Amino acid sequence: MSELTVGDLVAMRQLGCQTIAGSGGLDRPVVWAHSCELDDPWNWVATDELLMTTGMCIPSDEAGQVEMVRQLHKAGIAGMAIGDDLKAPPLTDAMLDTANTLDLPVLTVSHSTPFSAIGRTVGVATQSEQITRIARLSRLYEVARSATLADSSLLDRLSAELGHRLHVIDVEFGTEVLGRQGHVPTDTVRALCQRVGGKLDRLPARQAITVGDELVATAFALSTHRKCMLVVDGASDIDMDAFGLLHAQSLIGIEVERATRERERDDAAGALLFQQIVDGSLGSDAAQPRLEQSGLADREWIVIAFDAQHLRAARINLGDSAFPNLSSAVGEEGYVMADAGNMSEAVELLTGRIPHLGISAPTSTIQRLPDSVRQARWALQAARADGSAVAEYSTASPLFLPRTLSEATFAARAVLGDLMDHDAANQSQLVETLDAFLTLDRSWSATAEKLMIHRQTLAYRLKRIETITGRSTKSSADISTFWMALIALRISRGGTE
Known part of the structure; x- marks a missing residue:
């Protein structure tokens, strides 16, 4: 018929x-x-x-x-x-x-x-059409099976089979997934992310993407734990039949989940390797082959520091862009060890998502990773202090912060030594109280809530701090001295806290 x-x-x-x-x-x-x-x-x-x-x-x-x-x-x-x-x-x-x-x-x-x-x-x-669609479905699944055995990606093979160029976009972070980079114009990605920005909990089943008044692509939601959409290129609305599209979405969603889980396992293994090198529990000879697997051996690398809450954003942006790296959270900071040759590109990716970055001097010696972590952290403190997006240890003077571990210890003891000794002898928390009070911009209510103490207890502790140190918590000069000493103390305690 x-x-x-x-x-x-x-x-x-x-x-x-x-x-x-x-x-x-x-x-x-x-x-x-x-x-x-x-x-x-x-x-x-x-x-x-x-x-x-x-x-x-x-x-x-x-x-x-x-x-x-x-x-x-x-x-x-x-x-x-x-x-x-x-x-x-x-x-x-x-x-x-x-x-x-x-x-x-x-x-x-x-x-x-x-x-x-x-x-x-x-x-x-349309029975004959349905038979054709079933044959197409068989081809789609054969494409998915054979893509794991060939050099070309699943997206490339499905694109050829369906006659439309396919992409996967993480609409939460604005990155292109499954190894493709630069194929979708930046303004197209931006337009899609703006359209669905308030709908991340429930992505629209279908979303037209317009740049200006021009329709440039159509996006379809994927059932993945990352917030991803399948983007189909086209200056006119997509005429792909729903049968083929539905199964293509399913196959691509499975591939995104597989790649995501594999990346998460690699990130976890990389975090353990990073921590073992920093704390000295893994020697350079044992670390070398594992660095080779991560693509970071026999080259100069840098360490980038940032607030630990941004670790996932760093991993996704660098991972989707195929930047070899190791990453880990240590205390309140996150760290990325990356190829120094790609520093500019890596920093450009991260500054769009992370407010402050500290960058160590480049090195190629595994034993110096703890030093690089400290350098990156000191540079991060400088970036936070002056409100800049990026501070490099090799070029920025970190605003009076110590540049060696021994200097950090000396600076902390010079100002806080008596408080530290008092805490050790009396099991008190005066240093912790001072740190919380200044970190929370001298807010009495916020400090008392964080420390879970009464305001009268806080008043007593602040009075004791002033008596023991001979400095005032109301004087701008003394406050700045306290603050720098607290930063030096954080650095000196283990070097990476």
């Missing part, structure tokens, strides 16, 4: 269909008929499919009806068949005029005709 059209259904008098608008589109092909009563049926009915509705999904207002017709036309829907059972709101002239302008067929269906009759008619007429 030749391709079925909307006009063919109208011509079958036994189906009881009549055209009330959009007669110029009766030659639109129909590959399936689908009943839907959701508010946005264009997201659930695919290209060349007939929407069947009792009218419950049709807005009652004129603007809503016009927008519905436009969205159905934009999605490539074959037409809309409305059951004649008085459940639909009155159809406005503006809606019907829009359907006529866009040549989108709007049909009424006799109340004596069940939707299943239309569905069976379309199904029988």
Whole structure:
């Protein structure tokens, strides 16, 4: 049988269909008929499919009806068949005029005709098409199987099979996933992320991507624990059949999950390696082959420091861009060990997501990793102090902070030594109290809440601190001295706390 059209259904008098608008589109092909009563049926009915509705999904207002017709036309829907059972709101002239302008067929269906009759008619007429789709499905799964055995990626092979260029975008971080970089223009990625930025908990099933007034691609949600969408290139709306698209989404979603889990395992192993080198529990001879696996052996590398809460963002941005790295959280800081030759690119990626970065001097000696961690942390303290995005240890003077571990210990003892001795002798927490008080911008309520003490207890502790140190917690000069000494103390305690 030749391709079925909307006009063919109208011509079958036994189906009881009549055209009330959009007669110029009766030659639109129909590959399936689908009943839907959701508010946005264009997201659930695919290209060349007939929407069947009792009218419950049709807005009652004129603007809503016009927008519905436009969205159905934009999605490539074959037409809309409305059951004649008085459940639909009155159809406005503006809606019907829009359907006529866009040549989108709007049909009424006799109340004596069940939707299943239309569905069976379309199904029988398109049996050969369904066989073709089943064959395509078999090819899709063969592509997925063979992609693991070949050099080309699953996305490349599925793109060739479906005739559309496919990409995967992490819409939370704006990165391209599955090894592809630079294929999707930055303004396209930005436009998509802006569109779905407030919907990360429930991504839209289908999202048109426009740059200016031009449609450049269409995105489809993926069922992955990362917030990812499948992006299909195209200056016009996608005409891919829903059957092939649904299975392609499933296959790509599985591949994204597999790659993500593998990356997470590598990150965990890299974090352990990083910590073992820093704390000295793994020697350089044992670490060398593992660094080779990470792509960081026999080259200069740097350490980048930042607030630990941004570790996931750092891993995703660097990992999706295929930057060899080791990363770990140590105390309140996160650290990335990366190739010094890629420093500019790595820093550019991270500054878009992380407010302050500290960068160590480059080195190629494994034994110096603890020193590099301290350098990166000192540079981070400098970046925080002056509000800059990036501070490099090799070029920035970290605002009076000590540059060696012995200097840090001396500076801390010079100001806080008596407090530290008092705490050790009396099991008190005066140093901890001072640190919390200054970190929280001398807020009495916030400090008392963090330390879980009464405000009167806090007042007593601050008075004791002033008595023991001979410095005031109200004097700007003394406060700045306390603050620098506390930073030096953090650095001196183990070097990476």
